[in-house]
Amino acid sequence: SFLLFYLFDLHMHKVLPKFSNRDPKKFFRILNKRVNNYFSENNIKRTGNWRLYLKSLIIFGVFIIPYFIIMFFDLNQWTALGLIIITGIGMAGVGMNIMHDGNHGVFSSRKWVNKLMGSSIYILAGNAYNWQVQHNVLHHTYTNIHGHDEDLDAGRILRFSEHTKWKPHHKFQHIYSFLLYGLMTINWAIVTDYFQTKRYIKRKLSFKKFVSPMKQWMNLIFTKTLYYSIWIVLPLIYLDFAWWKILLGFFIMHYTAGIILSTIFQLAHIVEKVEMPIPNKSHDMKNTWAIHQLFTTSNFSTKNKFMNWFSGGLNFQVEHHLFPNISHIHYKKLSEIVKKTANEFRLPYNEYKTTREAIKSHFLFLKSMAKKPIQSA
Secondary structure: OOOOOOOEEOOOOEEOOEOOOOOOOOHHHHHHHHHHHHHHHOOOOOOOOHHHHHHHHHHHHHHHHHHHHHHHOOOOHHHHHHHHHHHHHHHHHHHHHHHHHHHOOOOOOOHHHHHHHHHHHHHOOOOHHHHHHHHHHHHHHOOOOOOOOHHHOOOOOOOOOOOOOOOHHHHHHHHHHHHHHOOHHHHHHHHHHHHHHHHHHHOOOOOOOOOOHHHHHHHHHHHHHHHHHHHHHHHHHHOOOOHHHHHHHHHHHHHHHHHHHHHHHHHHHOOOOOOOOOOOOOOEOOOOHHHHHHHHOOEEOOOOHHHHHHOOOOOOHHHHHHOOOOOHHHHHHHHHHHHHHHHHOOOOOOEEOOHHHHHHHHHHHHHHHHOOOOOOO
16 A cells, blocks of 8 residues: 555655544445445446446547647648647546556556556656656645645645745736646656656655666656657658647647646645645644545536546546545446445535536635735734
8 A cells, every 4th residue: 555655755854744543433444345345246346347448449549540640641730730639638538547547557457458558648748657656655645735745836836735835926826827737748748757757766755666766767768758759750850830830739739638637636636625734743644544535635527427537537536535446437436435424424525516616616725825824923
């Protein structure tokens, strides 16, 4: 399990938060038993099924087919632009549905299939090692804990937590934030992965097993070179478009994917209903890990069939955080069990009925964080 992966950060010289072991009513034990019973009684696997595999073929097609059409057919620039936007939508879909389940090890019961599907991150501009550390280890373990969950860290540009130091430009963040969200994946492609690799190796962080620093750097350089070759070099060689139009198309593809991915990610954790607790002076958290997930996570638009299909279960974020070892294809059924159990134990089950409602809550939260904190006497 990754939940207590590292109790001491060797580089940063700080003790990581420790979750409480006290659960007198045994919430997670009972919930886990009910979930296990669901799978055994229905004789189904926790991994993906034919619905996931069929969806993966469709989404891969949305991502890849426009690229080949642009490369092999003589198109005008406006048609090419439309296909580039479709590719960006497909890029987001591959990330949420295929890469995500693959790198959680739940796309298939076969390890090699999970590794292959997880490796799709390389044609999305990311890196599997970095993603697994940031997402599987840091985000899923220390969800919404300032200084430990890197999803809360937006540098000095955005303020996602009351524990983040306020800067004068933050007063406008609810206005400019959505413009910046589109830069998420292009940052992967250009700078983020290099800084993350350096930082994670220095901190000796890894997922499941330690990685060889040399092997990781070689992997990063090779996959980035392959990525730039596919999306920039080959189009520059074979397409009859000006170089700046090709680079602009590359940017638009990433910006489309970035807007979709960033917005969906934010609606799960950066909204009004969730909490952002911090450990006490002894580095102890108030709740157990499972109960902590209920307080720090929110669902949205779970009755929207398209959102359920396209978002890869990221709108069922409560279920995903409690059971990251289960494919998202099962979350809709599991949500009934989780919600019922949380209500029985009088624990929160945060959710927004629609995507619009969740976006509004995210906007209002950003606006509240934009205000300069009142200094205590």
